[in-house]
Amino acid sequence: MLTDITLGQYFPGKSPLHLLDSRTKIINTVLFITAVFFADNYLTYGIVTAFTLITVLMTAIPLRMILKSVRPLWVIILLTLLVHVFSTPGQIIFHAGPFAATAEGIRQGTFMTLRLVLLIIMSSLLTFTTSPIALTDGLERLLSPFKRVGLPAHELAMMMTIALRFIPTLLEETDRIMKAQIARGADFSSGNIIKRAKNMVPLLVPLFVSAFRRADDLATAMEARCYRGGENRTRMKELKMTGKDIVAFAIVIVLLIVLAGLKIVH
């Protein structure tokens, strides 16, 4: 039932991308997204596409899983393609009903669609190769300079970690409460509105009571262990930048410079 849902899309592995520091991956994803927006002709689109393909192959994640992350946006992708193909003025290639497809439109449509697909693939690679915990850890470290202007970086990362940690737990709990109440004769799937609303009460009361209790227990447990925020806190797994990270930065920055350069030259 409900518990069949697997949360997160982290795909454990030992590829060069998996071994990178999560901060490196977050920053490089942003840099790559910037680089993609510099692409505007066959050569530059070729470069970013090749770069994406090589990165995907390096991660050793099955292609099927990568395509699955593109699927939810297929409507937008298809619409982007069609709108550009049929609404760009230029040399007409063929007619489809009242619409005319132009050579420029096909070119523009392909570029725009490609850009979108590359963006989706690269941003999903981040969560494919980084565990949620490493991701929130990296985010905390990246945001910590903003603590001075009042951004609670540590608290934010802590809440994200707790939310992620408790999604499966609360999901299982919801499932268990539903089954327990069904066993007692509750009916969640029939009757009129009032009856259904009444049937929701025995599901929601235990769910909220247990959520509040969990919050109390967890707060007590953390305070008993002297938790007092991010100040001077040590961690079990320290994030460490290594030579690999420097190489990754160098590659992406070179890509960014080359694409920006080609954009200026043209």
Next chain:
Amino acid sequence: MNLTLREMILVALFAALTAIGAFIQIPTPIVPYTLQFLFCAYSGILLGAKKGLYSQLLYVGIGLLGIPIFVNGGGPTYVLQPTFGFLLGFILCAYVIGKATEKFQASLSFAKLLSSILLGLFIVYLFGVSYLYAIVNLYLHKEMAIMQAIAVGFTPYILPDIILSIIIAYTATRIIPILRRRGLVT
């Protein structure tokens, strides 16, 4: 942020509950819809305006970071989904419902709760439909009349959502006294 540890954990747990709401799909004769709005409304009702807002903000933030907790996955490219506006609406909706119910603290009746929830629902649709309209017209450069946006983003969902609002208001009148008796909410 000035939250106690317990409050921060509650914010996180309600973000988790909203994610669970997205996973629970209820088939209706018209369109399948989820229980996200239920947990969004409850985060405002049970946690209050500020913490309700934080919990929805956290939910949307985690999804945008790339953890697939939205109905159709997650990731930064989700902002291009025409339905992303509804998620933005949830953030403000939790705040508004929280603010409205905080006012009635002492005497929470079904009618007062229902009117607060419907106000929140209105905000969700306001954001949702305008975002849908904006993304189709500005990003896709496709002509779409505002009436069409309403026909796609509003008409099929409003009836089940109003039913859900009635359910939330009814269950809340039963749940709040129980939680108060146990000293879990103020």
